[in-house]
Amino acid sequence: MDKSKKEDLRKTKKQENLKKKRLLTVFSIIAIVLFMLTSRLLYIQIIKREEYSKKAFKQWFCIMETIVDRGIIYDRNGKSLTSNVKEKFLVLEPGFKLYDKDTENISKLTGTKREDIINMLSRGKKIELLINNYNEKLIIEMLRNKGVAIIERTKRYTDNGIASHVIGYINKSTNNGVSGLEKYFNKELVENREKRVGAITDAQNRIIPGFGYILIESDEDTNKNIITTLDREIQQICEEELDEKNYTGSVVVLDSRSGDILAMVSRPNFRQDDISSHLESDEKELYNKAVQISFPPGSVFKIIVAAALLENNTIDLNDKLICQGYEMLGVNMIKCNSYNRGGHGELSFEEAFALSCNSAFIKAAQMLGGEKLIEMADRFGIGRKTGIKLEEETGGILPSIDYVKGPGIGNVAIGQGTIEVTPLQVARFTNVIANDGIDVGVRLVKGIVKNNGELLKEYNDKENNRVISSDTASKIKKMMRAVIEEGTGKRAQIQGVESYGKTGSAEAVGKYGETVHAWFTGFFLGKKSEYVVTVIVEDKGSGGRIATPIFSNIAKKMLEKGN
Incomplete structure (x- = not known):
């Protein structure tokens, strides 16, 4: 091979080697770039995924409002006493272009007049309209428009809210409790309940059709709810009993053994979602008459008078008293219910209790003395909150x-004068008799629970206190049985069940002047426990005629339900 050919071959190999090196370099660079890109993508997708997702979310997600929800208030069986009804609202953002067809569709969905829709949108503010007529076809058609969305909210109260006076109500603008358990447990009910409502928007901050609203909730594991001692079924029985007769007043039901409040009713009722309609009313519908208003007890107070007389050995059941139909307290005549018949004549203390004889009780209280009577009333909790x-x-x-040193003792002996009690206090002192002289207290709230039912805090700080001897309680119980068998409370009889009670007809000053409130308080043995039922009906007169049938009806319905 000549010299020139060798040189050409050497140059060719050199060029091929150079090409290989160049290709290797290019491939190496590409590999490095790909590796760097892959690493970057892995870094973005895995390591920084959450951070970048949040940044991207913030760019296209617009928070429209922050909602602070509230915890649920339950009865003792875990049934909700606050509403959990979901309602859908049509949301129209400012700047929404309104056409005649849109106006017609909105009107069909919400029941709002077309002129009202136009007027609301002209103000340039976001509006929410409750969807009363859910029509999926119309809703899909509306959601094609920018600035239109559907949002779902939980309705806090129903129109005829159960246990409304116990639950109370909230200030809608601040979401804070104003009365009832809503107020007392406001902190617990709103704690960690913040929800953010937002939507996917375009560059002009208009909602993109089809996406609707997005709800971002807080950690549910930290949410708190209230579980009460109320029994929704028993509460409803009591409410219906007053509503059917259109009575105003109150009913309280206790589980005698535990002191748990199973029902607490106040009438007239009020709409928790429409408080403004009650603010100018003089019917006191916003007051919880079971605890917030005190009344003269009338003859139901004779339970405490009897306890004082028997405990101090002033009198016994068979001791005789004379009733002439009235007693003079200074210049005032206090009549007995037997006044028109010339009095009861001679009768035993047990008969005087059963017949609710005012004359006999005034004379007996005068023998006892005012100081001992007031001391006994204090032991029964009169003048103090139940807690x-x-x-x-x-x-x-x-x-x-001082009041009972003079003629005042005669008034107090029959539950009149300056003494006033709440229905809950009457139920509590009635329960002392049912529990053989022991006060087991009263309880409305069992505790605070998580959403999953786990108990966070229990309220069980009641103490049992002996108020009177079991012997005294037994004698009063015997007299309360006589009230129903042969006295003023015959209408409180429950077939096949022994019941005990005391009637009362309390003179008071009402809305239209002097009036008489009807009382009955008693207890009966049910299938699961013993129950105390206390009833007051305002402005209706005789407790023996008006309040006793309510007691009997409530007891019968409770027994029918297996209580």
């Missing part, structure tokens, strides 16, 4: 010792 979790509770009025 349930309602800030609006009043303690009633316990007369002063």
Whole structure:
């Protein structure tokens, strides 16, 4: 091979080697770039995924409002006492272009007049309209428009809210409780309940059709709810009993053994979602009459008078008293219910209790003395709050010792004068008799629970206190049985069940002047426990005629339900 050919071959190999090196370099660079890109993508997708997702989310997600939801208030069986009804709203953002067809569709969905829709949108503010007529076809058609969305909210109260006076109500603008358990447990009910409502928007901050609203909720594991001692079924029985007769007043039902409040009713009722309609009313529908208003107890107070007389050995069941139909307290005549018949004549103390004889009780109380009577009333809790979790509770009025040193003792002996009690206090002192002289207290709230039902805090700080001897309680129980068998409470009889009670007809000053409130308080043995039922009906007169059938009806319905 000549020299020139060798040189050409050498140059060719050199060029091929150079090409290989160049290709290797290019491939190496590409590999490095690909590796760097892959690493970057892995870094973005895995390591920084959450951070970049949040940044991207913030760019296209616009928070429209922040909602602070509230915890649920349950009865003792875990049934909701606050509403959990979901409602859908049509949301129209400012700048929404309104056409005649849109106006017609909105009107069909919400029941709002077309002129009202146009007027609301002209103000340039976001509006929410409750969808009363859910029509999927119309809704899909509306959601094709920018600035239109559907949002779902939970309705806090129903129109005829159960246990409304116990639950209370909230200030809608601040979401804070104003009364009832809503107020007492406001902190717990709103804690960690913040929800953010937003939407996917375009560059002009208009909602993109089809996406609707997005709800971002807080950690549910930190949410708190309230579980009460109320029994929704028993509460409803009591409410219906007053509503059917259109009575105003109150009913309280206790589980005698535990002191748990199973029902607490106040009438007239009110709409928790429409408080403004009640603000100018003089019907006191916003007051919880079971605890917030005190009344003269009338003859139901004779339970405490009897306890004082028997405990101090002033009198016994068979001791005789004379009733002439009235007693003079200074210049005032206090009539007995037997006044028109010339009095009861001679009768035993047990008969005087059963027949609710005012004359006999005034004479017996005068023998006892005012100081001992007031001391006994104090032991039964008169003049003090019971301590349930309602800030609006009043303690009633316990007369002063000075008041009962003179003629005042005659008034107090029959539950009149300056003494005042709440229906809950009456139920509580009735329960002392049912529990053989022991006060087991009263309880409205069992505790605080998580959404999954786990108990976070229990309220069980009641103490049992002996108020009177079991012997005294037994004698009063015997007299309360006589009230129903042969006295003023015959209408409280329950077939096949022994019941015990005391009637009362309390003179008071009402809305239209002097009036008489009807009382009955008693207890009966049910299938699961013993129950105390206390009833007051305002402005209806005789407790034996008006309040006793309510007691009987409630007891019968409770027994029918297996209580």
